[in-house]
Amino acid sequence: MSRYSKIIAGCMSWGAWGRQFSTQEMISQIKKTLESGITTFDHADIYGEYTTEQEFGKAFSTSGVERDKIQLISKCGIQHDGGTRDNKIKHYNYSKEYIIWSVEKSLKDLQTDYLDLLLLHRPSPLMHPAEIEAAVSILKETGKIIDFGVSNFTPSQFNLIDHTTSISVNQIEFSLTQHSAMQNGTLDHLLQKDVIPMSWSPLGSYFKESNAVNKRIKKVLDVLTKKYNASEDQLLLAWILQHPSGVLPVVGTTSKVRLENATKALNINLELEDWFTLLVECQGHKVP
Numbered sequence: 449m450s451r452y453s454k455i456i457a458g459c460m461s462w463g464a465w466g467r468q469f470s471t472q473e474m475i476s477q478i479k480k481t482l483e484s485g486i487t488t489f490d491h492a493d494i495y496g497e498y499t500t501e502q503e504f505g506k507a508f509s510t511s512g513v514e515r516d517k518i519q520l521i522s523k524c525g526i527q528h529d530g531g532t533r534d535n536k537i538k539h540y541n542y543s544k545e546y547i548i549w550s551v552e553k554s555l556k557d558l559q560t561d562y563l564d565l566l567l568l569h570r571p572s573p574l575m576h577p578a579e580i581e582a583a584v585s586i587l588k589e590t591g592k593i594i595d596f597g598v599s600n601f602t603p604s605q606f607n608l609i610d611h612t613t614s615i616s617v618n619q620i621e622f623s624l625t626q627h628s629a630m631q632n633g634t635l636d637h638l639l640q641k642d643v644i645p646m647s648w649s650p651l652g653s654y655f656k657e658s659n660a661v662n663k664r665i666k667k668v669l670d671v672l673t674k675k676y677n678a679s680e681d682q683l684l685l686a687w688i689l690q691h692p693s694g695v696l697p698v699v700g701t702t703s704k705v706r707l708e709n710a711t712k713a714l715n716i717n718l719e720l721e722d723w724f725t726l727l728v729e730c731q732g733h734k735v736p
Contacts, residue, residue, distance in 0.1 A: 450644055450696065451564065451595075452488040452519050455685075455710045457481045458648065458700035459491050463500030467702055474507035477702060482513065484707035490619075490646075490698050492523035492569055493554055497531035505559035520558060523569035523599055523619075524550035540572035547583035551592055566593040567619055571605040581612040597644075603637040610641075617644045622695060623652030624687050624730050625661060639693040650697035651684050664729040672726075678716055681706060685713035687726055 462469050462477060469477060481489070491501050501522065524547060529538045551566060566587065568580070587593040597617030598606060606618060618638055622629045622645065629635045629645075638645045654662050669680045676683065688695050699710045718726075728734055 450694075452521075452644070452646075452696060453486050454696060454714055455486050455707075456488040456490050456521070456646060456696055456698045457486050457707070458698040459489055459500060459504060460495045461700055461702065463496035463503050465496050465500070469503070469507075469702075471503070471507050471510070474504060475511045478504075478508060478511050478513060480704045481707060482518070484704065485711045486699075486707060487517065488519040488521065488564075488696075490521045491554070491558070492526075492567075493550055494523075494526050494528055494569070497528065498533060501554055501557035505557050509559040515560060519564035520560060521565040521567065522551070522554045522558070522563050523567040524554070525569045525572065540570060540574070542568060542572050542575040542580055544579045544583040544586075547580065548586060551587055555592060562591055563593045565595040565597055565617060567597045567599045567617065568601075568609070570600045571598070571602070575609070577609055577612045580609055584613050599646075599648075603633050606637065606641075606643075615641075615643060617646055619646035619648055619698065621649055622647040622688055622691075623650050623654075624665065624684055624726055625652030625654055627727070627730070630691070635691060635693045635695075644696060645691075645693050646696045646698055647688055648698045648700075650688055650695075650699060651681055654680070654684060661730055661732065664732065665726065668725055668729050672718075672722060675722075676716055676718075678712070679709050682709050682713040682716060683718070683726075685710055686716035686718055687723060689713060689716075690718055690723055 461467055462474060525540050525542055527535045527539050527541050529535045584596050595616045597615050599619040601618055620629050620634055635645060654665060669683055672683050673680060685697055701707060
């Protein structure tokens, strides 16, 4: 059984890369999220040019919320160029020393003793399984992380690391409008391995772009919203939740209404033909 909430709150837009919440606003957002039934918060060291974790930690430490009532996820490995670090070019770093340093920095910023889950943010062509295994072993032995996973890894990249270091999560892009993970073997692989898929950008491009694909999807959703007495965002989440791999959506909204909609999507069971109708309209052709 997953130790994470079935809907996860993505915190990327809480700080400098989005809403720029004050400490008090961030405390309010943490509490709104918990009131919606969401207990898992997804971070990465790079969010807000390496500033959002610190802002969240300041808010969390004064929120009165008990640490064991929430789960904290963070990611490491991406080195942004410019901003708050002296990097000349964007690159990845998965040396043993860097992974440990990065986790300790996230712990300090988040004002916590441990991460529930550490993810390698994106695969690097230079990552070495032995380096990663050494770092993860130390972090687990010292209680600084509980679980370890990856993000945006292909099945072969996953297997390279999983051979020496057990992986419990792969956070990938997956939505109705970006469903390649169903065709390229990623979700099949995770289901076979009994590994949790987390989905970033679970609503895809539907609310962001006006194009032929989304117009076709909208025609179907106009009918299904009435049939299921549900909102468009609920139905888009219900669509990915129906995949047998047990996807956990990472929802980036800061709207309480949308947070509550997300949790209500857990109770929607799309009829088989409705599920395929959405897929067909997204693809623009019948299934083979």
